[in-house]
Amino acid sequence: xxxxxxxxxxxxxxxxxxxxxxxxxxxxxxxxxxxxxxxxxxxxxxxxxxxxxxxxxxxxxxxxxxxxxxxxxxxxxxxxxxxxxxxxxxxxxxxxxxxxxxxxxxxxxxxxxxxxxxxxxxxxxxxxxxxxxxxxxxxxxxxxxxxxxxxxxxxxxxxxxxxxxxxxxxxxxxxxxxxxxxxxxxxxxxx
Amino acid sequence: xxxxxxxxxxxxxxxxxxxxxxxxxxxxxxxxxxxxxxxxxxxxxxxxxxxxxxxxxxxxxxxxxxxxxxxxxxxxxxxxxxxxxxxxxxxxxxxxxxxxxxxxxxxxxxxxxxxxxxxxxxxxxxxxxxxxxxxxxxxxxxxxxxxxxxxxxxxxxxxxxxxxxxxxxxxxxxxxxxxxxxxxxxxxxxxxxxxxxxxxxxxxxxxxxxxxxxxxxxxxxxxxxxxxxxxxxxxxxxxxxxxxxxxxxxxxxxxxxxxxxxxxxxxxxxxxxxxxxxxxxxxxxxxxxxxxxxxxxxxxxxxxxxxxxxxxxxxxxxxxxxxxxxxxxxxxxxxxxxxxxxxxxxxxxxxxxxxxxxxxxxxxxxxxxxxxxxxxxxxxxxxxxxxxxxxxxxxxxxxxxxxx
Numbered sequence: 001x002x003x004x005x006x007x008x009x010x011x012x013x014x015x016x017x018x019x020x021x022x023x024x025x026x027x028x029x030x031x032x033x034x035x036x037x038x039x040x041x042x043x044x045x046x047x048x049x050x051x052x053x054x055x056x057x058x059x060x061x062x063x064x065x066x067x068x069x070x071x072x073x074x075x076x077x078x079x080x081x082x083x084x085x086x087x088x089x090x091x092x093x094x095x096x097x098x099x100x101x102x103x104x105x106x107x108x109x110x111x112x113x114x115x116x117x118x119x120x121x122x123x124x125x126x127x128x129x130x131x132x133x134x135x136x137x138x139x140x141x142x143x144x145x146x147x148x149x150x151x152x153x154x155x156x157x158x159x160x161x162x163x164x165x166x167x168x169x170x171x172x173x174x175x176x177x178x179x180x181x182x183x184x185x186x187x188x189x190x191x
Numbered sequence: 192x193x194x195x196x197x198x199x200x201x202x203x204x205x206x207x208x209x210x211x212x213x214x215x216x217x218x219x220x221x222x223x224x225x226x227x228x229x230x231x232x233x234x235x236x237x238x239x240x241x242x243x244x245x246x247x248x249x250x251x252x253x254x255x256x257x258x259x260x261x262x263x264x265x266x267x268x269x270x271x272x273x274x275x276x277x278x279x280x281x282x283x284x285x286x287x288x289x290x291x292x293x294x295x296x297x298x299x300x301x302x303x304x305x306x307x308x309x310x311x312x313x314x315x316x317x318x319x320x321x322x323x324x325x326x327x328x329x330x331x332x333x334x335x336x337x338x339x340x341x342x343x344x345x346x347x348x349x350x351x352x353x354x355x356x357x358x359x360x361x362x363x364x365x366x367x368x369x370x371x372x373x374x375x376x377x378x379x380x381x382x383x384x385x386x387x388x389x390x391x392x393x394x395x396x397x398x399x400x401x402x403x404x405x406x407x408x409x410x411x412x413x414x415x416x417x418x419x420x421x422x423x424x425x426x427x428x429x430x431x432x433x434x435x436x437x438x439x440x441x442x443x444x445x446x447x448x449x450x451x452x453x454x455x456x457x458x459x460x461x462x463x464x465x466x467x468x469x470x471x472x473x474x475x476x477x478x479x480x481x482x483x484x485x486x487x488x489x490x491x492x493x494x495x496x497x498x499x500x501x502x503x504x505x506x507x508x509x510x511x512x513x514x515x516x517x518x519x520x521x522x523x524x525x526x527x528x529x530x531x532x533x534x535x536x537x538x539x540x541x542x543x544x545x546x547x548x549x550x551x552x553x554x555x556x557x558x559x560x561x562x563x564x565x566x567x568x569x570x571x572x573x574x575x576x577x578x579x580x581x582x583x584x585x586x587x588x589x590x591x592x593x594x595x
Contacts, residue, residue: 030325033356056355057325097295099326 014074017158018043022066029062029100030055035152037063046155052080053153059144061086061151062100065158066136072160073131077123078114079155083146085119086153088112092138093131103140116145123159131160196256196297197231197240198285199224199304204246204276206307206337211366216336217272219371220304223333226372227302228263230381239297241288242266245281246274246307252284256292276307282319286328299328302380306336309345316345320352329353331380335364335371433491440495 021041028037035054039045055061073093080086090108092098098106109130118124137158144151201224207217224242231238239256240263253266282301289299301323309316323330330353332346343363350361362378364371375381 029327057321060325099290100322101290101326 014159014161017067017071017073017160020067020069020071020162021158022068025064025066027064027097028053029064030057030060032056032150040153040156041065046079046157049154051154053156055141055151059141059147059149059151060100061139061141061153062098062103063139063141063156064097064136065139067134070163071134072128072163073126073134073137073158074128074160075123075125076112077121077155077157077159078119078153079121079157080119080151080153082116082119083144084148084150084152085114085116085145086141086143086151087114087145088142089114090140090142091126091131092140093134094136095138096136098138098140103138108140114145119145121155121157123157133163134160192235194235194294194297195231195238195300196289196292196294197227197238197300197302198256198288199227199240199242199302200281200285201242201244201270202246202276202304202306202336203244203270203272204274204307205272206276207272209336212335212371216306217270220306220335221267221270222370223304223372223375224267225264226376227381228260232258232260237294237297239292239294241285243281243285243288244270245278246276247271248274250277250280250284252288255288275310276305278303278305278309279311279315279319282323282330286323286326289328290326299326300331301328302331302333304333304335305342305346308337308339309342311345313345313348316349317352320349323353324355327355329355329358331359332361333364333371333375333380334361335366338365436488436491437495440492 018041026037026041031037032054033056035052037053039048039051040053045051053061073091076089076091078086078089089112090103091110091112092103092106093109095106110127112124112126114124139156141151141153201220203217207215207220209216212219228240231240237258239258240254241252241256242254242263243250243252253270254263257263282303285301285303286299289301292299320330330350332350334343334346346361350359353359360379362375362380364374
């Protein structure tokens with residue numbers, strides 16, 4: 001599970017958190033009905049150039065992504081058009097059901113300012129410390145690159161690891177120092 | 192059945208004292224609010240409704256969104272009329288109340304009763320509208336009471352700003368004989384978005400319209416689906432049989448009257464059957480068995496024959512006669528038919544007697560201990576036949592052949 005998908009894993013031990021998203025409770029405020037959130041995060045849809053997430057009344061977007069288990073978030077990658085792609089993105093960890101009115105009442109867990117370079121899909125490293133115990137992630141896209149009325153996002157990729165995963169580097173170090181493993185299971189454990 | 196949290200904004204400003212909506216604008220509004228609350232809570236038990244007033248001393252929330260209908264109705268008591276309506280503040284407070292709803296899975300909706308003039312700028316209303324849309328709050332506007340172009344224009348622009356995929360609506364209710372609630376019942380505010388009406392709304396509509404419901408057979412499919420289904424099925428069977436019989440009769444009468452008659456005959460006979468079935472008792476629908484088939488065929492013939500004439504005033508009487516006859520014993524049926532035959536014109540009585548004759552022979556055949564070859568019975572049949580010997584011997588033969 002960790003490190004197996006060479007295409008998506010950016011760093012050893014990190015995976016694309018797509019599988020851990022709780023799709024039933026995913027919400028997005030101010031999205032256009034024709035261009036909705038699944039276009040940007042669902043497997044297959046997000047790779048499709050023609051499908052993107054678009055904002056509706058104004059340029060801000062508020063995404064709420066809960067997970068099926070507790071995860072650690074390592075980095076985030078965006079893909080979008082150069083002019084209408086997102087610029088300032090605020091991330092909130094474990095804040096449920098935020099609205100546009102109270103989104104600025106809380107300090108964000110991290111703030112990301114995207115450059116056109118980032119919009120090609122280059123992942124942005126986050127403050128890992130702040131995202132150790134993430135049950136849900138709220139992504140607030142505050143504005144876009146050119147200040148246009150509509151923000152468009154083609155793909156959002158969340159990279160991290162689950163708590164149950166053993167960090168591979170830690171494991172390698174453990175083995176190096178002569179540690180012995182009696183029972184070894186990666187991934188979902190039934191303890 | 193959409194899971195929804197609704198905030199209703201009531202206008203209790205001075206303009207609501209006016210009596211152009213009976214008994215007063217405020218009372219009409221209160222009735223409408225009660226109905227809406229009922230409809231919302233009935234369509235989904237988990238729905239919640241809250242109420243706030245926009246005038247008086249200021250915008251005040253009377254009830255936060257709750258599914259307790261009693262609480263909502265209670266708070267409507269003792270409301271005082273006065274002050275000026277503050278639409279913008281009212282909507283914003285409603286939005287805030289919805290934001291703090293307990294069940295976050297509920298869709299957010301605001302219903303505004305705008306009776307007094309709107310003093311806010313159009314731009315401001317549009318901004319509010321966009322904010323509502325951004326937070327995915329739907330808005331229903333009931334424009335009643337004061338009527339000026341500016342107000343209508345402002346409310347329309349507010350709706351345009353909020354509307355996302357037709358989830359928001361505006362209804363203009365002019366003053367008139369119809370009560371505010373009655374007018375609202377048929378609007379999407381009550382019926383929801385394309386749901387086609389909840390059971391409550393439909394029942395309320397039926398009651399309000401004074402018993403004239405839009406349903407066939409006067410039975411609400413929501414209240415009694417099995418009965419409605421049984422009636423519909425029996426109706427279709429009748430129609431099919433009626434058409435088959437009508438075609439045969441049409442062939443007969445085409446010799447004299449031409450196709451026009453047959454056409455009208457078919458149409459009117461269908462109508463006759465339909466009204467007949469509609470007014471028939473429920474037991475009749477259920478008792479439709481093949482045992483009665485013969486009697487019914489005879490009755491059909493009679494129906495056809497009678498509807499060859501213009502549908503007479505006594506039609507209803509005959510309808511009830513025929514329906515009774517099918518349930519009671521055949522002798523009574525015969526008596527009824529004969530009495531009916533006497534009371535109509537010659538032309539009609541001709542065909543009726545024809546029908547009678549075939550009916551009689553059928554009935555007699557079905558009676559135990561009756562032999563059609565018995566001389567006394569033959570005499571009886573012959574006497575009936577004599578009456579019809581004045582005209583239409585062809586009909587006799589064809590109908591006799593048909594029956595035998």
